[in-house]
Amino acid sequence: MSESSEREAEELPTEIRESVPDWDDKYLDRVAGRLLYNYDLQKDHPVGGERWELYGELRVKNQKQFFHPALSYGDHESEEYLLARQMDQPTVDDLNRLVDRGHEFADDWVTADEEHYGTDITFVLIAAEIPEPVAEFVDGFRDRTLLKFGYYGHYDVNLVVVDPEAEQCAASEAADVVAAFRLWDEVSTPEEGFFSRVARRFWQ
Secondary structure: OOHHHHHHHHHOOHHHHHHOOOOOOHHHHHHHHHHOOOOEEEEEEEEOOEEEEEEEEEEEEEEEEEOEEEEEEEEEEEEEEEEEEEOOOOOHHHHHHHHHHHHHHHHHHOOOOOOEEEEEEEEEEEOOOOOHHHHHHHHOOOOEEEOOOOOOOEEEEEEEEEEOOOOEEEEOOOOOOHHHHOOOOOOOOOOOOHHHHHHHHHHO
């Protein structure tokens, strides 16, 4: 974790810092240091009969108000499920299998109603090598499903493959979380720390 990230983490409430597990893997530990501002994180979390070394959930509710919070309208909920594991040399077949699992998970996780705006299900494979066919598949990938023609929102299945040693990664179009896994890129944060301010608002 960079010096600025460590200082930012120290600004967070103790309850948040203590809720984040410690990973034996140095790379995952540093990634978690970037994700803890936004995600509820779990270590070695079982999902769908498989174990994920890093699992995270993010939920956001957007609300419009008419003079008073009790008079709200146009509520929209967005969420993301992040599932990451190590796989030395992934194949395109592995990625297609993950996409199928993503749609299975969506059947269980997505509540399709008027308040649902969007759900992201993002798979991250931490590889020792990224074969060229895998990079080409991921870079050109986009999988969005509209629910009731978009009236109940949508969900996306996203893919990320990262090779930390070679400082290379491939990410599908909507996989914004890839920035947390690109440790070789510095994440710029405001002096006070936007995510720290948001976290404090919810924990105070």
